Amino acid sequence: MKHAQWVVALIIGAGCGDNLPPKPDAGPPVRPDAGVNLVARGRYIMNTLGACTFCHTPLNPDGTRDNTKLLAGVDCFVDIDPTDPNVGCIATRNLTNHETGLKNKTDQQIKDAFTKGTRTDGKILAPVMPYWVFHNMTAQDQDAIVAYLRTVPGVDHQVAANQPPWSLINDGNAGVCSMFGTQGTTPCLADGIMESSIPMPGAGTADMASALRGRYLSSMVGLCIDCHTPELPHVPPTNPIPPFFPRPIDMGKPYGGGRAFFSQDLGLPVPPYPAFPTPIITRNLTQHATGLMGWTTSQIRNAIAFGKDRDGNAVCAGTHGSLISPYAALDEQDLTDIVNYIASLPPVDNNTGTDCAGPPVP
Numbered sequence: 001m002k003h004a005q006w007v008v009a010l011i012i013g014a015g016c017g018d019n020l021p022p023k024p025d026a027g028p029p030v031r032p033d034a035g036v037n038l039v040a041r042g043r044y045i046m047n048t049l050g051a052c053t054f055c056h057t058p059l060n061p062d063g064t065r066d067n068t069k070l071l072a073g074v075d076c077f078v079d080i081d082p083t084d085p086n087v088g089c090i091a092t093r094n095l096t097n098h099e100t101g102l103k104n105k106t107d108q109q110i111k112d113a114f115t116k117g118t119r120t121d122g123k124i125l126a127p128v129m130p131y132w133v134f135h136n137m138t139a140q141d142q143d144a145i146v147a148y149l150r151t152v153p154g155v156d157h158q159v160a161a162n163q164p165p166w167s168l169i170n171d172g173n174a175g176v177c178s179m180f181g182t183q184g185t186t187p188c189l190a191d192g193i194m195e196s197s198i199p200m201p202g203a204g205t206a207d208m209a210s211a212l213r214g215r216y217l218s219s220m221v222g223l224c225i226d227c228h229t230p231e232l233p234h235v236p237p238t239n240p241i242p243p244f245f246p247r248p249i250d251m252g253k254p255y256g257g258g259r260a261f262f263s264q265d266l267g268l269p270v271p272p273y274p275a276f277p278t279p280i281i282t283r284n285l286t287q288h289a290t291g292l293m294g295w296t297t298s299q300i301r302n303a304i305a306f307g308k309d310r311d312g313n314a315v316c317a318g319t320h321g322s323l324i325s326p327y328a329a330l331d332e333q334d335l336t337d338i339v340n341y342i343a344s345l346p347p348v349d350n351n352t353g354t355d356c357a358g359p360p361v362p
């Protein structure tokens with residue numbers, strides 16, 4: 001019943017201009033301990049918690065998700081050099097049950113891709129694909145993803161080839177990868193986040209069991225840690241990496257915020273979203289004056305699920321409160337666990353500013 005009320009709140013919220021449409025792709029929330037229907041759990045991870053659909057499903061011209069092409073991949077998902085038609089585009093891959101997708105790939109090939117960074121054709125995945133986060137996912141959740149993928153209707157879509165510099169990363173070009181910092185143990189392969197480097201909830205945490213579940217949900221199967229942890233600084237300072245090229249995140253400052261994204265990287269295509277002249281900077285989520293110190297748990301909850309900051313203003317992120325936010329459909333208990341974890345994060349001093357770069361998202 002609690003869950004039903006939540007759904008009703010979402011629908012009412014949408015009516016009030018919160019832009020929270022029903023999520024036909026998401027299906028009902030499924031927690032890992034819920035008797036484990038693997039397909040249902042996988043559907044929930046891919047379309048809600050892990051936000052896979054956020055990158056792997058194309059959008060309609062009006063900015064809504066095109067669920068007739070669910071998980072079929074997006075050509076030129078990110079273009080880091082719009083001035084040159086032959087440089088800068090990376091595609092997300094077709095994950096559906098079709099020859100152009102994952103139909104003929106083994107379970108192990110698929111798991112190696114999303115947890116270890118080896119593409120199913122043997123190339124190296126660009127670290128835009130957060131395999132270095134999913135690396136810490138439980139075996140059961142990995143199985144759930146594969147089980148669900150086997151049920152996703154096939155869509156005929158051969159994704160466009162990646163352009164440089166991404167194609168050079170795919171080929172393991174050591175020179176290029178050393179510039180980009182993605183050196184890992186093999187050139188171009190990013191190291192997975194060490195589980196032990198993900199902060200534990202602070203000592204005074206009231207509901208420790210919930211916060212520990214939230215640690216897994218936000219840092220190993222969900223992507224909060226990816227967007228909300230700063231990148232390592234440019235090394236050396238003279239290197240030519242565009243500032244928006246992804247570098248490994250700095251696990252010395254977990255959840256300290258400060259990653260810079262252009263609208264498009266956050267799934268905010270222009271139009272219908274307004275053009276932001278400068279990148280959007282993610283916020284510091286830790287218990288520091290430059291972070292969320294003083295926020296109540298319900299304020300944190302509203303930010304994650306509805307995209308409202310403490311003053312009720314819209315935050316600038318496709319992931320929070322927009323037409324395509326996956327987090328509006330989070331399981332209520334999962335959301336509580338994530339909030340309890342975020343509210344317990346040890347302080348990181350990192351002033352990321354308070355406003356997004358441009359006008360609020362529609």
Ligand code: HEC
Nearest residue numbers: 050051052055091092093113114119120121125126128129
């Ligand atoms: C931030 C965007 C983003 C998110 C979120 C994301 N992916 Fe990806 N994914 C990509 C990109 C980009 C590629 C292709 C990179 C390349 O070709 O170098 C990719 C590639 C893959 C591949 C490789 C397919 C092949 O043909 O080898 C798999 C499998 C995959 N993703 C699964 C997932 C799963 C499962 C999730 C969620 C748990 C997920 N992705 C979330 C961006 C994303």
Ligand code: HEC
Nearest residue numbers: 223224227281282283300303304309315316317319355356
């Ligand atoms: C794709 C990147 C991305 C992901 C993934 C993401 N966020 Fe965010 N988040 C942002 C951006 C961008 C903002 C807003 C920046 C702005 O409006 O200036 C934001 C804002 C927030 C805020 C509001 C903070 C403030 O000071 O206004 C909270 C809280 C938050 N995110 C928590 C989370 C949690 C918890 C998760 C995981 C469930 C998460 N985010 C996942 C990008 C992301």
